[in-house]
Amino acid sequence: MDDKDQTKAAAIWTLKTVLINSLKLLHPYMPFLTEEIFCNLQDEEESIMISSWPEYKEEWNFDTEEHAVETIKEAVRGIRNVRTSMNVPPSKKAKVYVVSENQEILDIFEHSKVFFATLGYASEVYLQKDKNGIADDAVSAVIHQAVIYMPFAELVDIEKEVERLKKEEERLGKELARVEGMLNNEKFVSKAPAAKIEEEKAKLEKYAQMMDQVKERLSQLS
Amino acid sequence: MKELEKTYNPSGIEGKLYEKWLDKKYFHAEPNKDKKPFTIIMPPPNITGQLHMGHALDNAMQDILIRYKRMQGFEALWQPGTDHAAIATEVKVIESLKKQGIEKEELGREGFLEKCWDWRKDYGGRIINQLHKLGSSADWDRERFTMDEGCSAAVQEVFIRLYEKGYIYKGSRIVNWCPVCQTSISDAEVLHEDQNGFFWHINYPIVGEEGRFVEIATTRPETLLGDTAVAVNPEDERYQDLIGKMLELPLTGRQIPVVADSYVDKEFGTGCVKITPAHDPNDFEVGKRHDLPEINVMNDDATINLPGSKYHGMERYEARKTIVKDLEELGLLVKVAPHAHAVGIHDRCKTTVEPLVKQQWFVKMEEMAKPAIEALKSGELKFVPERFDKTYLHWLDNIRDWCISRQLWWGHRIPAYYCDQCGEIIVSKEIPTVCPKCGGTHLTQDEDTLDTWFSSALWPFSTLGWPEKTEDLEYFYPTDVLVTGYDIIFFWVIRMVFSGIEQTGKLPFHTVLMHGLVRDSEGRKMSKSLGNGIDPLEVIEKYGADALRMTLITGNAPGNDMRFYWERVEASRNFANKVWNASRFIMMNIEKAPDAKAALSELTIVDKWILSKANTLAKDVTENLDKYELGIALQKVYDFIWEEFCDWYIEMVKPRLWMIRIRQKRLPSGR
Numbered sequence: 001m002d003d004k005d006q007t008k009a010a011a012i013w014t015l016k017t018v019l020i021n022s023l024k025l026l027h028p029y030m031p032f033l034t035e036e037i038f039c040n041l042q043d044e045e046e047s048i049m050i051s052s053w054p055e056y057k058e059e060w061n062f063d064t065e066e067h068a069v070e071t072i073k074e075a076v077r078g079i080r081n082v083r084t085s086m087n088v089p090p091s092k093k094a095k096v097y098v099v100s101e102n103q104e105i106l107d108i109f110e111h112s113k114v115f116f117a118t119l120g121y122a123s124e125v126y127l128q129k130d131k132n133g134i135a136d137d138a139v140s141a142v143i144h145q146a147v148i149y150m151p152f153a154e155l156v157d158i159e160k161e162v163e164r165l166k167k168e169e170e171r172l173g174k175e176l177a178r179v180e181g182m183l184n185n186e187k188f189v190s191k192a193p194a195a196k197i198e199e200e201k202a203k204l205e206k207y208a209q210m211m212d213q214v215k216e217r218l219s220q221l222s
Numbered sequence: 223m224k225e226l227e228k229t230y231n232p233s234g235i236e237g238k239l240y241e242k243w244l245d246k247k248y249f250h251a252e253p254n255k256d257k258k259p260f261t262i263i264m265p266p267p268n269i270t271g272q273l274h275m276g277h278a279l280d281n282a283m284q285d286i287l288i289r290y291k292r293m294q295g296f297e298a299l300w301q302p303g304t305d306h307a308a309i310a311t312e313v314k315v316i317e318s319l320k321k322q323g324i325e326k327e328e329l330g331r332e333g334f335l336e337k338c339w340d341w342r343k344d345y346g347g348r349i350i351n352q353l354h355k356l357g358s359s360a361d362w363d364r365e366r367f368t369m370d371e372g373c374s375a376a377v378q379e380v381f382i383r384l385y386e387k388g389y390i391y392k393g394s395r396i397v398n399w400c401p402v403c404q405t406s407i408s409d410a411e412v413l414h415e416d417q418n419g420f421f422w423h424i425n426y427p428i429v430g431e432e433g434r435f436v437e438i439a440t441t442r443p444e445t446l447l448g449d450t451a452v453a454v455n456p457e458d459e460r461y462q463d464l465i466g467k468m469l470e471l472p473l474t475g476r477q478i479p480v481v482a483d484s485y486v487d488k489e490f491g492t493g494c495v496k497i498t499p500a501h502d503p504n505d506f507e508v509g510k511r512h513d514l515p516e517i518n519v520m521n522d523d524a525t526i527n528l529p530g531s532k533y534h535g536m537e538r539y540e541a542r543k544t545i546v547k548d549l550e551e552l553g554l555l556v557k558v559a560p561h562a563h564a565v566g567i568h569d570r571c572k573t574t575v576e577p578l579v580k581q582q583w584f585v586k587m588e589e590m591a592k593p594a595i596e597a598l599k600s601g602e603l604k605f606v607p608e609r610f611d612k613t614y615l616h617w618l619d620n621i622r623d624w625c626i627s628r629q630l631w632w633g634h635r636i637p638a639y640y641c642d643q644c645g646e647i648i649v650s651k652e653i654p655t656v657c658p659k660c661g662g663t664h665l666t667q668d669e670d671t672l673d674t675w676f677s678s679a680l681w682p683f684s685t686l687g688w689p690e691k692t693e694d695l696e697y698f699y700p701t702d703v704l705v706t707g708y709d710i711i712f713f714w715v716i717r718m719v720f721s722g723i724e725q726t727g728k729l730p731f732h733t734v735l736m737h738g739l740v741r742d743s744e745g746r747k748m749s750k751s752l753g754n755g756i757d758p759l760e761v762i763e764k765y766g767a768d769a770l771r772m773t774l775i776t777g778n779a780p781g782n783d784m785r786f787y788w789e790r791v792e793a794s795r796n797f798a799n800k801v802w803n804a805s806r807f808i809m810m811n812i813e814k815a816p817d818a819k820a821a822l823s824e825l826t827i828v829d830k831w832i833l834s835k836a837n838t839l840a841k842d843v844t845e846n847l848d849k850y851e852l853g854i855a856l857q858k859v860y861d862f863i864w865e866e867f868c869d870w871y872i873e874m875v876k877p878r879l880w881m882i883r884i885r886q887k888r889l890p891s892g893r
Contacts, residue, residue, distance in 0.1 A: 007829075011875040012812045013821030014829040018836045018867060019808055025843050025859045026801070028289040029775060030768035031357045032236045033798050037805045040226050049248055049359065053293040054840040061837060062830035069831035073870060111827050115874040 016041070021054040068108040072116050075109075075148050078141030079120045086139070086155055088121075094154035096122035097134050100146035123154075158221055165218050172211045179204045226809060230802035232766025240354060249359045251299035253697035260296035261701035262288055263682050263731075264360055265714070266368060267353075268307035269346035270314050275740035275748060275774070275786060276707060277349070278356060278758040282771045283737060283852060284705045285358050290847050292359070299698050300359060301685050303366035304346055308633040308674035309403065309570060315341050315632070331631050338632045342367075352759060357767045366685045368677040369634065376684035377634045377677050378651050380725060385638075385649045389586045390626070392638075392647065394516075396499075396506040397625050399578040400568040401524035401538075405629040406582055407568055408673060409622065410712050412575055414564040421491075423556035424549055426452060429468040429477055436461075436469055436480065437556055438496045441563055443549070444541040446471070447528055448519040449478055451497040453508055456482035458493050472554050473545065474531070481512045500579045516579050524576050538576070583627040583636060583670070590720040591618045597719060597729055606735045606850045607781045610708060617712045624717075626673045633671030640666050679717035682730035689725075703850075704731045708738060708781060735850050738783035740774065745785055756786055769794040776860075778853045797860060804868045811879050826878075832871045835862065 020041065027034040027048050038048035045051050079096065088094075096117070098109045106127045109116060117125050126133075131149075138149040179200055182188050189197060227234070243249060253259075262284050267277060284300060292298035315338050316326050326334050350365070366373060384390040397406040422443045425435035436452055449471055454461040461480070468477045485508055486495050499509025500516040509516060519528050526533045526541045533541045549555040566575040595618050597603040598611060605611050627636060639648045643662030648654045654665055677684070682704075686695040700722070706715065715734055722730030742748055748755040761770045772794040778784050825833070839862045846855035 007824050007826050008878055010821045010824035010826060010829050011878045013818060014825065014832060015808045015872070015875065016812060018832050018871070019805060021836050021840060022859065022863050022867060023801075023805075024293065025840060025855075026863070027293070028286040028847075029772055029856050029859070030798065030801075031285070031289065031359070031771075032232065032239050032766065033230070033768045033801060035239050036235045037226065037802065041805065041809060047243070047246065047248060049243065049289060049292065051293060052295065053290065053844070054836075056837055056841040056844075060833045062834040065827045065830035066834045069828055108827075114877055115828060118877050119873060 023048060024051060024054050068112070071105065071108050071143070071146075072112050072119075074143045075141070075146070076116065076119045078143050078148055079122075079150070082139050082141050082150065083121065083155065088155045090121055092155065093121050093123035094150045095124050095126065096120050097126045097128065097138070097149040098146055099128055099131060099134070099149065101129055102145050105146050120148075156221075162218065162221050165214050165221070169211070169214050169218070172207050172214060176204070176207045176211065179207065226802065226806045228806075230799050232768060232798070233763065236355075236357070236762075236767055240357065243359065244362070247363075249300070249361050250363050251297050251361050251698075253693050254297045257295060257297040259299065259698050260288070260291040261299045261301065261698040262703055262705065263685060263701050264300060264302040265704075265706050265710075266303045266305040266366075266678065266681060267349045268310055269304050269342050269349070269367075270307055270310045271349045273349055273352035273356075273758050275756060275758055277353070278770060279737055279740055279774045279778075279784075280705060280707065281353055281356055281358050282774050283735065285356070285360075285771075286775070286852055287703060287705070287735075287847070287850075289359055297697075299361055299364075301364055301366070301698075301701075302350070302353075302358075302360035302362060303368070303681070303685060304350065305678055306342070306367065306369040306633065306674065308628060308630050308671060309405065310674075311338060311341065312630050312632040313403070313570070326631075334631050355759060355762055355767060357771070364685070368674075368681070372687065373677055373680070373684045374634055376680050376688055377672065378637050379689045380676075380680060380721065381637055381672070382649055382651065383725070384585060389590065390583060391586065392581060392583050394579055395582055395584060395623075395625065396501075396503045396577050397580050397582055398566060398568075398575045399522070399580065400571065400573055401522065401576055402571050402573040403568065404522055406578075406580055406625055406627065407575070408625055408675075411569050412566040413569045415567050416562055417565045418560065418562050419565070421559045421561040422546060422549075423492075423559065424472070425554045425556055426472065426478075426496075427470040427554075428464070429470055435554075436464065436494050437492045438494050439491045439559075440496055441561060442501075442542070443545050444526065444533075444538055445498045445501045445519070446496065446545065447474060447526065447531070447533065447541075448498045448500050448517040449496045450499060450509065450514040450517055451478050451481045451512065453481050453483045453486050453495045453497050454493060455486040455488045456484060458486075458488045460493065472552060473533075473548055481508075481514075483508050483511060501577055503577055506577075506579065518579055520576060520578060522578075582625050583638075583668075583672075585624040585626055587621045587623050587720075590724055591621050593723045594618055594716060594720040597723065602732065603719065603729055604733045606733060607779075610711060610734070610736050610781060613708070613711050614716065617716055621716075624673075626676050627668075627670040628673055629669070630671050633674060634677060636668040636670050636672060638668040640668070642666060675713055675717055678714055679721040680725070682718055682722060683726050699726065699730075700728045701731045703733045703735055705735045705737065708736045711736075733850070736781040737778070738781055741783055741785050743785055743787050745783075748786075761791055765791050765795045766798065768798055772797065772856065775852050775856050777857075780850060780852075797864065800864060800868060804863075804872060807872065828871065828874045832866065835866050 020038070023034040023038050031049065035048050075098065098106065100106055109125065109127050113125050116122070134149045135151055137152040139152055139155060141148040182200055183204065264284060265280065271277070288298050288300040318341070319326065319337065329337065353360070381390060398409065398412050400407055419441050421439040421441060423437055423439045424443065424446070425437050428434045428436060438452060440446065452469055454464065464480045465482045467480050469480060471478050481497070485504060486493065497505045497508050497514065499506045499514050500518040501520065519526060520538065521527045524538045526536045526538070528534045533544060536544065546555065567573060568575055595615060598614060605614065637649055637651060639654050640646070641648070641657035641660060641662045642664035644657060644660040646657050646659040648658065648665065653667070656663055657665060682701050683695060683699055686692065686699050688695055704715065718730050722728060739747060742754045742756070746752060746754060758770060769791050773791045776790065776794070839858060842858055843855045846858070
């Protein structure tokens with residue numbers, strides 16, 4: 001952890017530098033906000049409105065690093081999408097495997113492990129050239145020149161999930177019985193307004209679909 | 223390191239910071255040999271004005287450009303001021319006097335003008351204070367007024383120069399007359415409104431040929447009283463034998479000739495057109511060509527002026543009815559056909575304009591329009607967006623002489639004097655005591671004042687000291703960009719361009735940045751009568767000036783109308799909160815300024831990434847601003863701060879900041 005410590009100053013310097021430059025670019029649009037922050041943020045200049053406009057500096061042009069971090073961001077977005085679609089809370093960490101035949105890509109992740117792990121909710125990050133050691137049911141996110149894997153069982157607590165799904169199955173079963181009962185009741189069908197009947201029919205369809213999904217997930221888990 | 227307040231509270235900081243800026247004279251510009259000048263002249267708001275969304279947008283755009291250039295190291299001057307707004311103010315003052323039971327005429331000219339100046343003192347500064355609230359960084363030390371001493375001197379100078387050059391003349395001309403405001407108005411102040419009217423077809427008997435008639439059609443039968451001819455096309459075979467014959471003009475006992483003039487369209491109606499030189503601009507021209515008399519049958523209040531006739535003193539529409547009825551009784555009314563046509567109305571009071579022949583002062587436009595056209599064609603003058611080139615050229619290609627005299631008191635009085643004895647006209651700065659022609663000593667100044675746009679046309683150089691050769695003028699003129707709404711290209715932009723070229727030999731600015739209207743959320747124009755206007759000051763009070771400025775610029779492309787949504791103001795305020803909170807977070811995590819050199823050698827990949835991104839952003843935003851793409855530039859800054867910087871970079875560096883903290887906390891127990 002010590003090697004990271006040394007970069008704290010760099011982080012602080014960058015935070016401050018980029019914030020000041022952003023405030024300057026924003027100043028013509030939002031003069032008050034930017035002035036108030038600027039004056040509290042630094043002591044060297046007395047007003048942002050007479051400070052100098054940020055200019056392009058060749059020495060701040062880091063193409064390689066830009067490209068690398070964009071790759072990491074893509075991976076993080078992929079992981080987050082998968083987790084969102086599976087309803088995984090951020091507190092639940094999982095192993096993350098980055099698989100790529102391209103050594104450059106793996107190097108990028110190697111250099112960025114710490115923040116990649118944080119942003120990608122990883123308990124551990126593994127970098128490898130093939131799928132060795134990755135379970136077949138692992139969930140994947142594909143990015144440019146690499147695939148990210150997360151073991152399914154780590155994302156989901158199978159026992160709890162099965163329990164939840166069974167409850168859901170029971171609830172949907174009741175709802176379906178109720179709607180079917182209504183729609184099979186001739187009295188209801190002949191008397192109820194057409195809109196109400198349509199509404200119930202739509203519910204029937206929705207519940208049936210949800211039931212299918214629940215059953216499929218259950219079969220996957222058992 | 224200081225700390226920011228816990229929450230962003232615009233009303234708590236805006237007033238305080240604006241005071242600081244004023245105190246420190248940050249807005250002030252002075253000629254400075256070490257810097258390049260960048261100048262914007264503020265379209266002077268009317269002293270009758272109340273800040274509305276249009277002003278807010280207009281001024282936000284100018285302030286963005288001027289702040290940008292100031293930071294870039296230019297000596298940036300935003301030259302502010304107010305406009306005396308001749309007719310608008312006169313109407314306001316008359317209204318307020320009426321409430322006190324006082325008529326303008328009772329006070330007399332001097333008394334009334336005193337009331338106008340009082341009114342200006344009481345209310346004229348209101349809009350300037352409102353512009354302060356918006357954060358406008360104009361050089362208020364240089365605030366000018368179109369009727370202050372310097373600007374009035376410039377007006378006189380230009381009038382005299384143009385008069386001596388033969389470009390200003392007095393002439394009997396048909397003018398647009400407003401019978402309610404009792405003044406002539408320029409073409410640009412006339413709105414054309416489609417109305418459902420009628421064509422009254424009337425027979426004029428041919429003299430000496432019993433039972434033979436010429437049928438004409440008119441939308442304004444009352445003007446018949448002033449007819450002095452009927453015209454046909456010289457190539458119209460139907461009427462060859464009529465040319466030169468005389469007609470009985472019904473209801474008047476007068477006889478009028480049939481003339482041939484190619485202005486008449488053979489295909490339109492019967493091909494016979496009644497000619498009323500005193501009451502129609504086209505007929506006026508025909509009359510001049512055929513040397514026809516001009517019979518003025520209407521008073522200034524649009525009642526009929528025909529002593530000895532039963533119509534004398536009737537209101538124009540009452541006369542119309544009576545005349546139609548009388549023609550019908552005479553069997554001369556052929557038919558009445560519904561006819562939708564454009565009617566000219568006064569943009570200010572919505573009264574139907576009456577073309578009348580009047581003695582007025584005019585500016586000859588033909589020669590001065592030429593270099594103004596050339597300036598655009600050569601690329602020396604640019605419109606952003608370019609599509610407004612067409613509007614500009616269309617106006618200039620069709621320009622007519624500019625009627626500059628107004629029958630008002632509040633304004634620059636025309637510096638022309640008449641000799642009571644011989645009628646000689648003397649145009650001069652000083653009041654002449656002796657007529658140079660006859661030696662008469664009774665001289666009377668022209669009663670009229672100048673069109674309000676006459677002084678605003680000189681605004682880019684009159685405000686900088688012209689006609690004196692001042693250091694300011696030398697340094698700041700020509701100005702750079704003019705920011706204005708597309709609705710005043712003709713009124714103002716064109717007149718500044720030709721006045722600048724004529725008086726200073728230079729274009730007053732190289733770029734005209736246009737903006738559209740701010741409409742309500744349903745796309746309707748904000749107006750008093752609809753009650754859908756949104757007060758910018760209310761927005762500022764609720765969300766802050768910054769949020770309002772951001773809302774007006776976001777997604778706003780030059781020259782396009784935009785819609786105002788409260789939701790967008792909220793989104794802008796949310797962005798301000800985001801910036802505030804991120805800054806606060808950063809400030810809480812940096813104890814002291816780190817050593818830049820040491821830090822630079824330790825930059826990690828993400829530091830370099832965000833620096834590189836910020837670097838590109840600075841380049842892009844600069845390029846966009848140089849192309850006046852204010853909305854695009856803002857969007858880029860917004861996306862960068864919100865997404866790249868806050869959502870990604872800050873999250874990425876948190877572990878680096880916090881590991882240290884954790885370590886530091888653990889140290890004591892470890893010992």
